Amino acid sequence: MSKDIKQLNVLVIESVDNLRTVITSMLMQMGVQRVFQAKKTASAVSYLSSHQVDVIVCEIEPTRMEGFALLKQIQAESKWAHIPFVVVSSIVEQQAVKRAIQAGISQYIVKPFSYKIFQQRMIRALNKPFDGGQPLLQTTHDFTLEAVERPNPVEQLSILVVDDDPVIRQVIFDLLSPHYDVNLANSAIIALETCQTEAIPDLILLDIVMPEMDGMMMLQQLMQQPKTRHIKVIFLSGENDSSSVIKGFELGAVDYIRKPVAPNELLIRVNTHVENINAQKQANERVDAIYETIRAKAEYSDLLQNHLKNQLTLVSESAQAMFKSANQKNQVETISQIIEHGTERLKELVDVIVGLHDLDNQHCTVKPAVFELVELVENAISMNFVQLKKCNLEIKRLYEPDVMVLAEKTVSRTLVNILFQYAIFIAPRGSAITVKVNMGETHVHCEFNMVEMITDTECKVAFERPAMEQTTGQIKQGLLTAKRLADIQNISLQLNSDFDNGTQLIALFPLALNKS
Numbered sequence: 001m002s003k004d005i006k007q008l009n010v011l012v013i014e015s016v017d018n019l020r021t022v023i024t025s026m027l028m029q030m031g032v033q034r035v036f037q038a039k040k041t042a043s044a045v046s047y048l049s050s051h052q053v054d055v056i057v058c059e060i061e062p063t064r065m066e067g068f069a070l071l072k073q074i075q076a077e078s079k080w081a082h083i084p085f086v087v088v089s090s091i092v093e094q095q096a097v098k099r100a101i102q103a104g105i106s107q108y109i110v111k112p113f114s115y116k117i118f119q120q121r122m123i124r125a126l127n128k129p130f131d132g133g134q135p136l137l138q139t140t141h142d143f144t145l146e147a148v149e150r151p152n153p154v155e156q157l158s159i160l161v162v163d164d165d166p167v168i169r170q171v172i173f174d175l176l177s178p179h180y181d182v183n184l185a186n187s188a189i190i191a192l193e194t195c196q197t198e199a200i201p202d203l204i205l206l207d208i209v210m211p212e213m214d215g216m217m218m219l220q221q222l223m224q225q226p227k228t229r230h231i232k233v234i235f236l237s238g239e240n241d242s243s244s245v246i247k248g249f250e251l252g253a254v255d256y257i258r259k260p261v262a263p264n265e266l267l268i269r270v271n272t273h274v275e276n277i278n279a280q281k282q283a284n285e286r287v288d289a290i291y292e293t294i295r296a297k298a299e300y301s302d303l304l305q306n307h308l309k310n311q312l313t314l315v316s317e318s319a320q321a322m323f324k325s326a327n328q329k330n331q332v333e334t335i336s337q338i339i340e341h342g343t344e345r346l347k348e349l350v351d352v353i354v355g356l357h358d359l360d361n362q363h364c365t366v367k368p369a370v371f372e373l374v375e376l377v378e379n380a381i382s383m384n385f386v387q388l389k390k391c392n393l394e395i396k397r398l399y400e401p402d403v404m405v406l407a408e409k410t411v412s413r414t415l416v417n418i419l420f421q422y423a424i425f426i427a428p429r430g431s432a433i434t435v436k437v438n439m440g441e442t443h444v445h446c447e448f449n450m451v452e453m454i455t456d457t458e459c460k461v462a463f464e465r466p467a468m469e470q471t472t473g474q475i476k477q478g479l480l481t482a483k484r485l486a487d488i489q490n491i492s493l494q495l496n497s498d499f500d501n502g503t504q505l506i507a508l509f510p511l512a513l514n515k516s
Helices: 017-030 039-052 068-078 094-103 115-129 168-178 188-195 215-224 242-251 264-323 328-360 373-383 386-391 409-426 456-464 480-489
Strands: 009-013 034-038 054-057 087-090 107-110 160-164 179-184 205-206 231-237 253-256 369-372 394-399 404-407 434-438 443-450 468-471 476-477 491-500 502-510
Touching: 009 017, 009 039, 017 034, 017 054, 017 115, 034 188, 039 054, 039 068, 039 434, 054 068, 054 115, 054 468, 068 087, 068 094, 087 094, 087 115, 094 107, 094 253, 107 115, 107 264, 107 404, 160 168, 160 188, 168 179, 168 264, 179 188, 179 369, 188 215, 205 264, 215 443, 231 242, 231 491, 242 253, 253 264, 264 328, 328 456, 369 373, 369 409, 373 394, 373 409, 373 434, 373 443, 404 409, 404 468, 404 502, 409 443, 409 480, 409 502, 456 480, 456 491, 480 491
Parallel strands: 009 034, 009 054, 054 087, 087 107, 160 179, 160 205, 205 231, 231 253, 394 434
Antiparallel strands: 369 404, 434 443, 443 502, 468 476, 491 502
């Protein structure tokens, strides 16, 4: 059941006291009101046994790998297996990240991280986890995926220069603005206000000696706020005082530049820290890339293990049936047609798999053609007649005649077949599947209607699940590959369900304006 973020109970497992406090502060900034803290996984198990926990945030480090053991223990307990498991780690090696994702985590956050990155990853874990679990957060909440992941119009790294001397500010602006997005503040108070807006800088050049509030006091306040403690700060000062330098580093500054500023030194030092900041940002992007690679492999595996295997099985079983029916001419002819259709289908599946691989590597593009959609629907019904017979399912056809679409025919044939197989999976034994094909103003509606109602959660997660997924001892049919095949052709897929109308699986194909 989905919850408001304020209702969530979050367990944070982190051995470093300071970072554990920071994560807790970030969660509370997001609106979470109850956060349990544990230094070791043993304490975490005790918390899980005695408290209601909705989300787990756990560290995994090269010298502290207990997090994997805890994840395995949680997954083995049916009462805990549903809990989203978010990993925070400084490990960015591909194999380690891949291992974590395949183990069933919900999200992976690379240290060090900003509040914005932490917020984005936590919302993903709650709304669209890696493991394809049920969304936990209410979609009406302010923290939706769309709200926290709006793309920034400016990709340049942002630098804030804080100095009460207008000449110094201008000199630094002139040096850095050709390379970075540079903003200026003439006081620490104004700078702090800027840092509390959405325009949080990546790097601050901060003068130590200023009226009202000096740089040391401003840095202390930055480090105390979850939203700003990640900002890199370089001190600027004309003071020749080593104690000030030491104090600045103790408070969290990453560098120190003396005034008057030497242009080359400023550019080199700033560029060094910019490279470090970009490396930290790219670390989390690499996690996304690894995850997408795993998803792509799952799609190919889906096609190979399920659809391709199904066709091979059909051809094999048909050959055996033909051998047994050698003296019955009518049956031999029927079986021969099945084998012929099956081998043609195998060729098409190979073409689709190669095409998906080429599209991933940007080696080819989809080439749409005009064809009649009913032909593909009838082909799917024919290819699945064995399963229809096993489930005692009736097919009701409601076709509008001569409806032409503009799409890639081979890819669309596989798409329609996967959709029809999902319809068979949903339809109760002994019921009917109503297949509709009709023409709209701009699209052709291909609809599979089943009397069985499914949950809202299933309507959402079905497109994230491979065609055949084994979960808690049960086989579940999914539409992950179907969505991919639809997306590359700009075909829209919808899955709706309610008590009155049952379940409707709809594909909206581009309408061909003419038949030529």
